[in-house]
Amino acid sequence: MSPTTLNEVAAVLRPARRILMICHIAPDGDAIGSLLGLGWLLRGLPLRADGSGAQAGERTLALVCDDGVPAPFGFLPGAGDVLTAPPPGPWDVVVSLDASDPARLGRAFRPREYGQAPLVVIDHHVTNVQFGTLNWVDTRAAATAQVLVDLAGALDAAIDRAAATCLLTGLVTDTRGFRTSNTTLDVMTTATRLMQAGADLAGITERALNYKPYSLIRLWGPALGRVRLQQHVIWTSITQDMRAAINAPDNGDSGLVSFLMDAPEANVAAVFNEKPDGKVEVGFRSKPGYDVSALALSLGGGGHPQASGCTIASPLADAEARVLPMLFAAAARNVKREA
Amino acid sequence: MSPTTLNEVAAVLRPARRILMICHIAPDGDAIGSLLGLGWLLRGLPLRADGSGAQAGERTLALVCDDGVPAPFGFLPGAGDVLTAPPPGPWDVVVSLDASDPARLGRAFRPREYGQAPLVVIDHHVTNVQFGTLNWVDTRAAATAQVLVDLAGALDAAIDRAAATCLLTGLVTDTRGFRTSNTTLDVMTTATRLMQAGADLAGITERALNYKPYSLIRLWGPALGRVRLQQHVIWTSITQDMRAAINAPDNGDSGLVSFLMDAPEANVAAVFNEKPDGKVEVGFRSKPGYDVSALALSLGGGGHPQASGCTIASPLADAEARVLPMLFAAAARNVKREA
Numbered sequence: 001m002s003p004t005t006l007n008e009v010a011a012v013l014r015p016a017r018r019i020l021m022i023c024h025i026a027p028d029g030d031a032i033g034s035l036l037g038l039g040w041l042l043r044g045l046p047l048r049a050d051g052s053g054a055q056a057g058e059r060t061l062a063l064v065c066d067d068g069v070p071a072p073f074g075f076l077p078g079a080g081d082v083l084t085a086p087p088p089g090p091w092d093v094v095v096s097l098d099a100s101d102p103a104r105l106g107r108a109f110r111p112r113e114y115g116q117a118p119l120v121v122i123d124h125h126v127t128n129v130q131f132g133t134l135n136w137v138d139t140r141a142a143a144t145a146q147v148l149v150d151l152a153g154a155l156d157a158a159i160d161r162a163a164a165t166c167l168l169t170g171l172v173t174d175t176r177g178f179r180t181s182n183t184t185l186d187v188m189t190t191a192t193r194l195m196q197a198g199a200d201l202a203g204i205t206e207r208a209l210n211y212k213p214y215s216l217i218r219l220w221g222p223a224l225g226r227v228r229l230q231q232h233v234i235w236t237s238i239t240q241d242m243r244a245a246i247n248a249p250d251n252g253d254s255g256l257v258s259f260l261m262d263a264p265e266a267n268v269a270a271v272f273n274e275k276p277d278g279k280v281e282v283g284f285r286s287k288p289g290y291d292v293s294a295l296a297l298s299l300g301g302g303g304h305p306q307a308s309g310c311t312i313a314s315p316l317a318d319a320e321a322r323v324l325p326m327l328f329a330a331a332a333r334n335v336k337r338e339a
Numbered sequence: 340m341s342p343t344t345l346n347e348v349a350a351v352l353r354p355a356r357r358i359l360m361i362c363h364i365a366p367d368g369d370a371i372g373s374l375l376g377l378g379w380l381l382r383g384l385p386l387r388a389d390g391s392g393a394q395a396g397e398r399t400l401a402l403v404c405d406d407g408v409p410a411p412f413g414f415l416p417g418a419g420d421v422l423t424a425p426p427p428g429p430w431d432v433v434v435s436l437d438a439s440d441p442a443r444l445g446r447a448f449r450p451r452e453y454g455q456a457p458l459v460v461i462d463h464h465v466t467n468v469q470f471g472t473l474n475w476v477d478t479r480a481a482a483t484a485q486v487l488v489d490l491a492g493a494l495d496a497a498i499d500r501a502a503a504t505c506l507l508t509g510l511v512t513d514t515r516g517f518r519t520s521n522t523t524l525d526v527m528t529t530a531t532r533l534m535q536a537g538a539d540l541a542g543i544t545e546r547a548l549n550y551k552p553y554s555l556i557r558l559w560g561p562a563l564g565r566v567r568l569q570q571h572v573i574w575t576s577i578t579q580d581m582r583a584a585i586n587a588p589d590n591g592d593s594g595l596v597s598f599l600m601d602a603p604e605a606n607v608a609a610v611f612n613e614k615p616d617g618k619v620e621v622g623f624r625s626k627p628g629y630d631v632s633a634l635a636l637s638l639g640g641g642g643h644p645q646a647s648g649c650t651i652a653s654p655l656a657d658a659e660a661r662v663l664p665m666l667f668a669a670a671a672r673n674v675k676r677e678a
Contacts, residue, residue: 177516179549181541188531188540195524202520202627210518212601214568225560229553254601262551262593288541 004134009120010154016092018060024099025066025106029173029208032073033166034097034144039063039078040163041152062087066106072211077162091117098144100125100302122147127302142182145170149190161198168199169208176258177209181288212254219248223256232331234260237272237316250276261285268331272320280319283309289336295326343473348459349493355431357399363438364405364445368512368547371412372505373436373483378402378417379502380491401426405445411550416501430456437483439464439641461486466641481521484509488529500537507538508547515597516548520627551593558587571670573599576611576655589615600624607670611659619651619658628675634665
């Protein structure tokens, strides 16, 4: 089978009347931004009867995220229309956005209901398992939202202010505000183009990226009180007891692991988050040249060389004991220098 | 006196053979980046004898910052050449960079030594007191580095990789990585142009913006342990005792006040930093629509509507008691809504 091209993806989407779009669970700004952004692109694209060039009715779009839209992304145009479960089909096409494998789509992924509808996978994760009928996985892109800007070109779809706002949100959050090493000239040019289309960069950054509720800021006090640095690994943990003591919510840490990665002494960072069910969600980051995608994958998670995560079904102390040696190994191995 | 034009600044700089450049004390990335960046622009600019068009020797440049170059900016090309005091004159021209008033230049500012040399003030602060012979203060620019990119055009000076690296550092740090409300399309276009000239955005962000030594990360534990939120003001303080308890350095907090401003519940943020001499350095931030430049100015400091600071010569508790009512007032007054 020859690899999918962007034009093939466009050719499948353009004539489709009933489109189901799904993004991954525990959605970040790129998941929600890409879901809503593709929605706006398709809403703005005339649906034409084959060959005739005449208008031929409206598209029916369903935008689904199993976990709904997190508070920081509630400001995005169309956020109120996102469903937590797919409505009844049938569908002409199903689109998976920003998800590297079907499990990442959660309960929203119901392939037995799709019949003959092709599954189009659009993503930028290097760990993508290519589970679609068509797979457009551009690992050079910094965000799925950036892939969708290319797709808009292939679709000849106009990028209006709503689409631009959603897509720039994906670009800004996945690059942590143009900070990651995959923030290329293409990313900057794309961001500038989306600003020209009406997206408000400062407003997006303020709401989607900088959003740190007071309760979580307070949680960082005890979390940073127990931070450790050893063998170029910086890490800490957050327990349910710590959350209870200051009335912080059950989950979320507003990007503590990215913050830890700012330590010049560390090559690898990790935060161990005890969940209400006793499992431990672990977030990993690495400096350019180091890789945390392989260890996350081996622990049943996924992600990028510089940012990944997994969930471990054991108590916090056991999870730390299991993962720390892997982190020390990752922090000792400069992939670039070896290459 | 008619206002200075950028071409007048260029006309004064172009023929000058001996140039003294000074940036402000407690230098940030824009101060150091602009100082070094202008140095590289002038080094790359042929010095011609009037009218003849022939080469006419080398420029003598002195780059001075009273406080030297802070560690996070040590990677910038030419950082090792920055002096902490001006060498003996005479000078053809003296340039002040990113400083809103002469006091901000510290002991490096010695006007009695300048003789007939014009003082060229290049800045972007709205609080600039226009203390130069020529003043080019572009308050629409997000950074003095952005002003210098315009100046490069007026000088017809090439922006090489070294200049681009220094200038992009100024742009990235003063916009906190393209996060501030003055991050316009112009800023993005300028940043893209500097990347095209060879500046490594991710490397710059990594080293100049994200730099948070482990000792300061640890300091955030107790600092966030005492964070308060009241009347839309979020604030905390750092004492010398807290620093001593975890062996943190005497000063610096790696941008704690910017972090606090991310709380969606707050309009204004402040961090009170007790200095080794017992004085209290206070950093202020505000959300767009709120103004902390006026209160900083009234306390003997300065800055922008969204970011300012001052030093108070009284014990921590007294400083807090004096400043907090001003903060509550600033957080209650939406300047935009009134305008």
